[in-house]
Structures are given as C-alpha cells and as structure tokens.
Amino acid sequence: MEALSSKKKVLEQKPLSLSERLYLPAILKGMATTISHLFKRVPTVKYPEQQREFSKNWRGMHSLKRDEQGRERCTACGLCALSCPAEAITMIAAERQKGEENLYREEKYAAVYEINMLRCIFCGLCEEACPKEAIYLDGPIVPADYLRKDFIYGKDKLVEQPFHAEQAN
Amino acid sequence: MELALVIQKFILVIVIFAVSLLVAMYSTWAERKVAAFLQDRVGPNRAGPGGILQPLADGIKMFTKEEIIPLDSNKFLFIAGPSLAILTACIGSAVIPWSTPLTIGSKTIPLQVTDINVGILYIFGVVSLGVYGILIGGWASNNKYSLMGAIRAASQNISYEIAMGLSIIALLMSTGSLSLKVIVEQQSGFWAHGWFTWNAFQQPLGFLIFLVCAFAETNRTPFDLPECETELIGGYHTEYSSMKLGFYLFAEYINMFVSSAVMASLYFGGYNFPFMHHLGLDANWLSILGIVAMLLKTFFFIFLFMWVRWTVPRFRYDQLMDLGWKVLIPLSIVNIVLTGIWITVKDIYFK
Ligand code: SF4
Ligand code: SF4
Numbered sequence: 399m400e401a402l403s404s405k406k407k408v409l410e411q412k413p414l415s416l417s418e419r420l421y422l423p424a425i426l427k428g429m430a431t432t433i434s435h436l437f438k439r440v441p442t443v444k445y446p447e448q449q450r451e452f453s454k455n456w457r458g459m460h461s462l463k464r465d466e467q468g469r470e471r472c473t474a475c476g477l478c479a480l481s482c483p484a485e486a487i488t489m490i491a492a493e494r495q496k497g498e499e500n501l502y503r504e505e506k507y508a509a510v511y512e513i514n515m516l517r518c519i520f521c522g523l524c525e526e527a528c529p530k531e532a533i534y535l536d537g538p539i540v541p542a543d544y545l546r547k548d549f550i551y552g553k554d555k556l557v558e559q560p561f562h563a564e565q566a567n
Numbered sequence: 568m569e570l571a572l573v574i575q576k577f578i579l580v581i582v583i584f585a586v587s588l589l590v591a592m593y594s595t596w597a598e599r600k601v602a603a604f605l606q607d608r609v610g611p612n613r614a615g616p617g618g619i620l621q622p623l624a625d626g627i628k629m630f631t632k633e634e635i636i637p638l639d640s641n642k643f644l645f646i647a648g649p650s651l652a653i654l655t656a657c658i659g660s661a662v663i664p665w666s667t668p669l670t671i672g673s674k675t676i677p678l679q680v681t682d683i684n685v686g687i688l689y690i691f692g693v694v695s696l697g698v699y700g701i702l703i704g705g706w707a708s709n710n711k712y713s714l715m716g717a718i719r720a721a722s723q724n725i726s727y728e729i730a731m732g733l734s735i736i737a738l739l740m741s742t743g744s745l746s747l748k749v750i751v752e753q754q755s756g757f758w759a760h761g762w763f764t765w766n767a768f769q770q771p772l773g774f775l776i777f778l779v780c781a782f783a784e785t786n787r788t789p790f791d792l793p794e795c796e797t798e799l800i801g802g803y804h805t806e807y808s809s810m811k812l813g814f815y816l817f818a819e820y821i822n823m824f825v826s827s828a829v830m831a832s833l834y835f836g837g838y839n840f841p842f843m844h845h846l847g848l849d850a851n852w853l854s855i856l857g858i859v860a861m862l863l864k865t866f867f868f869i870f871l872f873m874w875v876r877w878t879v880p881r882f883r884y885d886q887l888m889d890l891g892w893k894v895l896i897p898l899s900i901v902n903i904v905l906t907g908i909w910i911t912v913k914d915i916y917f918k
Binding site for chain 1: 608
C-alpha cells in the first residue's frame with residue numbers, strides 16, 4: 399500500500415544490544431543530561447520581588463476612576479454589572495445630596511460597589527461597557543488571600559486615590 | 568585514665584551524632600535544591616537566605632502535626648518501628664574512621680569511636696537491622712499498602728545484601744582485614760607502586776556492585792519500591808504522621824550519610840587525599856585536612872545519590888529482583904574469582 403504521507407516512521411524491534419542491556423551507558427547518558435541542567439539559566443521569576451513585564455493590554459485589578467477635579471466618575475448605571483459574563487459586580491445606587499458635588503460627578507452615584515474577584519474572569523467587558531469611562535482594569539495582579547469574603551473588593555479598594563491637595567485646588 | 572577515655576569517647580560520640588543529624592537535616596534541603604537545579608527550578612528560597620532555614624521549618628512542622636495512631640494497629644510496634652529505624656541509622660557511624668588520630672599534648676585521640684576488628688561485619692549487621700524498622704512499622708500499621716511496602720523492603724534488602732556481601736568479600740581478599748581502620752590506612756596517599764592506592768581502582772567491578780547495592784539498601788531511587796507513591800500511596804509509612812513519619816524520612820537521610828561515608832572509606836580512601844605525604848604538614852594538620860577530605864567525599868556520594876534519584880526512574884519489582892539475583896550476585900561471584908586469580912598472579916610474578 400502506498401503511504402499517504404511521508405510522516406510514517408517504521409519502528410524496528412531489535413533485541414537489545416549488549417551495551418543497551420548493561421543499562422549503565424544509558425544511565426550515564428541520562429546523568430550527563432541532568433547535570434547539564436545544573437548550569438542552565440533558571441527561568442523562574444521570583445514573583446513578589448520580581449515581576450515579569452506586562453503587555454500593554456494587560457488586564458489586572460479594576461480601579462474606579464476620578465475625573466480631573468477628583469470626583470468619582472461612576473454614576474451607578476449598572477451597565478458594567480449587566481455586561482459582566484461572570485456576574486461579579488454588584489452595586490447600590492444613591493442620589494447625590496447638596497454639597498456633595500465635589501465628591502461625585504453625576505447626580506446618581508454608587509454608594510456600594512463590589513467586585514467579587516473570585517468570580518471575575520478579567521475579560522474587560524465592564525471596562526468596555528462603561529459609558530462614563532469610570533472603570534479600568536489597569537491595576538496589578540489581584541493578590542492571594544485566605545478567606546473568600548476577603549476577595550469581595552469594595553469601594554475602599556477599588557476607587558483610585560484622590561489627587562494630592564495642591565493638585566485639586 | 569579510664570575516665571578520661573570515657574569522656575573522650577563520649578565527646579566524640581556526641582560530635583559524630585550531632586554531625587550526622589546536621590548532615591541529614593541539610594540533606595533534605597540539599598535534595599530539594601539539587602532536584603530544583605536539575606529541573607531548571609530555584610527550589611526552597613523563602614525560609615532564610617537561599618532557603619537555608621527550610622529544614623528547621625520542616626522540623627517544626629513535623630513536630631506540630633497531629634499524631635495519629637490507627638485504632639487497629641499494634642500500638643507498641645507502631646511506635647517501635649520508627650524508633651528502630653532511626654536508632655539503627657544512627658549507630659552505623661560508630662566504626663567509621665573520620666581521620667588519623669589527633670595528638671594533643673602527650674595524648675593521641677583517635678577520630679573513630681571504636682576500632683573493632685570486624686568493623687565491616689558490624690556495619691552489615693546494623694544495615695540489616697535497619698530493615699526491621701521498616702518491616703515492623705509496615706506490619707504494625709495494619710494496612711495493606713504498608714504491608715506491601717514492608718514486604719518489598721524486606722525482600723529487596725535480603726536480595727541485595729547478598730550481592731553486597733559478596734562484593735565486600737572480594738575487597739577483603741585484597742585488603743586482608745575486616746577493620747575499617749586498617750582498610751583505610753592501606754589506601755594511604757593516592758598513587759603508589761605505579762597504580763592508584765584507592766580500592767575503587769583496584770576493585771572497580773566490586774565498587775560498582777557495592778554502589779548499586781547501597782542504593783538498594785537505603786531504599787533510594789531507582790530502588791525506592793517500599794515507598795513508591797504511585798502504587799503504594801506511601802508504602803510502609805502510609806499510616807504514619809507527625810514526627811514518627813519524620814523519623815522514617817530522617818532515617819533515610821542518615822542512612823544515606825552513613826553509607827556514603829562507608830563507601831568513601833572502603834573504596835575511595837577515606838580521609839586520604841592525593842599528595843598528603845608531600846605537603847610536609849605535621850600530623851595534626853594532616854588529620855584536620857583528612858576530616859575535610861572525608862567529608863568532601865561523603866558529600867560527593869550524597870550528591871550522587873540525589874543526582875541518580877532525579878535521573879533514573881524506578882524499577883519494576885520483577886526487574887529489581889532480576890537485577891539482584893540474576894545480575895549482581897553472579898557478577899560479584901565472578902569478581903571474587905577474578906580477584907583470587909589476580910592475587911595469585913601478583914604473588915607469583917610481581918613479588
Ligand atoms: S472584567 Fe469581566 S468578569 Fe471581571 S468584573 Fe469586568 S466584566 Fe465582570
Ligand atoms: S462603572 Fe461605569 S458602567 Fe459601571 S455602574 Fe459605574 S458608570 Fe455604570
């Protein structure tokens with residue numbers, strides 16, 4: 399029969415030769431291989447101290463942005479939660495009161511905004527859905543923790559730090 | 568005088584005991600490091616610089632783990648097993664000559680706990696006792712995996728002890744003594760009468776057989792069938808937890824240290840090192856350098872144990888028995904015959 403491709407390789411079953419039956423040459427060869435790895439460069443990245451370079455479109459921890467005057471941009475429209483395939487986002491909206499104009503940009507804001515980092519798949523759809531450019535996945539790797547409840551990040555961890563006082567004034 | 572001798576021996580015993588424990592401790596660290604380096608990894612590096620405190624962390628972990636004695640086990644034997652394992656592992660180092668005697672003032676202090684004239688027999692006795700720890704522990708667990716591991720350990724040790732003994736007989740024929748001290752003294756220096764003095768070069772085949780058997784006797788890969796995880800969960804120590812498990816694991820490393828030291832003294836000249844007689848040093852310095860040489864050789868063998876462990880996969884059980892009975896024993900008998908012929912020829916023609 400004609401071969402269909404040139405990839406076929408016929409294996410012969412020969413009885414072992416004396417040097418093969420002695421095991422030792424093969425073992426010595428194996429030991430030479432393993433010892434050669436002693437002098438190879440170790441590719442390990444020692445994580446917390448060293449970090450590998452992230453690509454430009456790397457998606458890490460979320461941050462809720464502020465505008466130029468340091469006000470929270472999010473208006474609690476819920477589009478991010480709606481778009482989230484993992485249903486990781488929950489929020490409770492509240493109305494902006496008089497005198498809070500310097501805190502919240504829109505008349506409605508998120509009083510509670512939580513992302514469950516164990517559910518989140520870092521797809522970035524929330525970022526895409528947001529009409530207010532309020533959420534970006536531009537943070538670092540989400541760190542490990544011991545308890546499940548500690549993975550539900552609230553506004554304390556998500557909202558970016560306000561600008562420095564002199565910048566805001 | 569008597570008291571002085573007792574104190575002197577006592578100190579020596581304590582030092583050797585401490586050193587072997589220390590070496591065993593750091594062998595566990597070294598094993599991981601070697602494994603890591605041979606596999607392009609970094610290995611433990613969190614506990615102290617370079618992971619140097621890792622053995623301590625492991626020890627604390629072992630001590631604080633829950634102690635479990637299975638209900639259906641034989642309680643006395645269950646505890647006796649690991650105790651026996653570690654005890655027999657520790658006493659093996661008593662007859663190893665660590666170096667030439669030190670002279671302090673008018674006293675000479677031999678750096679060997681005891682020079683019994685049947686030192687090799689003693690080592691054999693201790694090594695074969697060592698399997699009892701495994702056997703008893705495996706049997707007392709009342710668990711089929713443990714029992715399987717114990718049976719394997721017993722049959723493996725018996726099979727390889729024969730080959731080991733026979734390979735030693737050839738060595739004894741050429742050295743003419745059972746005392747380790749004498750055997751090491753005969754290998755003094757490195758080069759004499761146009762040939763190497765170390766026994767490894769006079770008994771290459773014997774050394775090879777002894778090396779393979781040493782791997783089998785210490786249950787190291789590729790002969791680690793008594794505890795192979797893939798088939799027997801943990802083999803004889805499946806049911807063990809806490810420090811009793813620690814003892815078993817520790818005993819393995821002490822065994823490795825002792826058998827490396829035995830191999831170094833039987834076949835690689837013990838404390839002797841090349842050009843030792845040409846340096847013009849006085850006896851005490853030679854003695855100290857001797858200790859260093861001895862330890863270096865021992866560490867090399869420990870490294871060899873690890874190197875092989877991370878290279879060669881485990882044997883199948885029938886292959887193991889094949890190798891022991893059909894290859895090593897006939898080979899060592901051939902080695903005895905060859906040695907006999909060589910000694911006769913040397914006596915007649917090279918006198
Ligand atoms: S990144 Fe994706 S999964 Fe995570 S919160 Fe945003 S939409 Fe949901
Ligand atoms: S983050 Fe954006 S999409 Fe989500 S609720 Fe706030 S404004 Fe709406």
